[in-house]
Amino acid sequence: MTDELMRSDAPRSYQARFYQPNSGDFEVVSLRVEGHTLVTATSNGDHNYELSDLNLELTGQEGDKIRLTHVPTGTSILCTDKHLLLDLQQHGGLGEIGRVAKKAHRDLGSLPFRNAAIIWGIFGTIVAIIAGLIFGYDPLVNLAMKNIPPSAEESIGKMYADDEKLDQKSEEWKRVDRIGKKLVSKLKNNPYKFRFYIEDKDEINAYAVPGGTIVVLSKLVKDAKSDDEIACVMGHEIGHVIHRDTLRRLMHTGGLGLTLAIISGGMISNEQIKAFIPALQKLESLNFSRTQEAAADKTGIRLTVLSGYDGAAMIEFFQRLEKDRPQILKDALAIMSDHPMSEDRIKMIRVENARAKALMKQGKDPDLD
């Protein structure tokens, strides 16, 4: 039934709650609008109220209840049927109650949309906050890293090296240290004190710790056929150090709270440095992004060539590992799962190697940035 049809019908009855003055109890009654009167059928008979004596407002927990207050007696009548408002509008005419009923009817009509708008607004805000945290987290991390000087990075790295049983005595270490020192001697404006370690582990892998600590696993050194191959891997890890990739991943693991604390503090504190300890314990499992790996590859190859090694030796190393895979335990091949030698990567390594060698021939140093 349309609103217009409603208006032309005989008085319609509405269920309502009738509150006597000074009482919180209600009686269920029936209302109808007749002429300029509101007729309320109660258990004590009909009560008639002049429309001009009634105050109308929307009330209730959600503002969806129609409350009519009889001003002279203080009686309150509550109803939820919005068709009552149409009746009051029609019978109230241009009077106060007719005008208020019209506005109230409009407000009730827009209530679901307002409520939906609030809910969608809250939902949108939550999504925006989450998106901001996901996509805005990197800028925050970059900002925080400005407050972490190389000396603080070295402290973080030293915490790791002191904690782990790392080797700086064996023949493997001497070889790695010699190659590493040759590589870093080509770095310009290097703020880090690079330290090289051997970790005795039956796994082919290497990783970088913030501040210049490079750890090469013993099996990699044993399986490498040349210094060029070791230099390529170490050059890649040195690339991660000077790009501060490991520190950036540790900051992500450390959480938003730590990041904001470092930003607001202006300088990383000793307590905040210690907060990296849990993340350092899972250092080997930290994964860099493809962009970070590619950047480390480029820097590593250029540094390797600049130091007099063959930048493409990594390709041979990995291809040999791939070929010998059945003989090598799957667990030992961590370096391959962490840094898969895809076709694109092989192509990039060859191109960078050739470019770096060409520059060297021209008497120019490859740019390490």
Place this chain on the structure above:
Amino acid sequence: MRYEVIHPGSNALVQVHLDPYEHIQAQAGAMVSRSEAIQVIGTLSGGMWRSFKRSALGGESLFFQELKAENGAGEVMIAPAVPGDIKVLPVTGGQDYYVKNGSLLASFENVTIDTKMQKISRGLFSGAGLFVIHATGTGSIAVSAFGALIEVPVPAGRKYVVDNGHLVAWYGDMEYRIVRGGKSWVSSVTSGEGLACEFTGPGKIWMQSRNPEAFGAWIKTFVPTGGGVSIF
């Protein structure tokens, strides 16, 4: 169907007598005992969406259990988890109720239970939570409290203030706003009264005599935090 609160007070239960095929909806885990004729069915009361909203937003269990007299007339007893009183409130004449999370024990006959979001200010500071349970229809609801359950009628135009944490249920006809517990913010904080809910009548409010959060904080003072010496 007949239902009554037995052992009123801190150890109240609701005893329900059901005629064949009659059923009630009760909070999951509220059943104390049942006769042979009663079957327990876990239902998504009001449908999956309403149930999910209720669970995710209102603190009630996703599954309100349905207790039905499948095999003839039967009897069932239900009780809340916390010690306190229970009241059965009639849902009639279009009157609706708003009930604080976790305080709705059961609904009887044709009552629909839903979750409604309060205004942010009310939701954050009323003590009732951002989402409250909304009961409409025709029938009754059983609400439970921590401690005594006190009914307060509020006449039209009058105001009544309830400390947040003590609020249990109220008529949907009433409006309320968050106010300071004391005369000023300083006195609100120093008096420990904090924030409160000011209701405007006409209608009724139900409040509990004990504040669960305050009770929990008091209990915590006796719980060892690790290390130290036990006195036992």
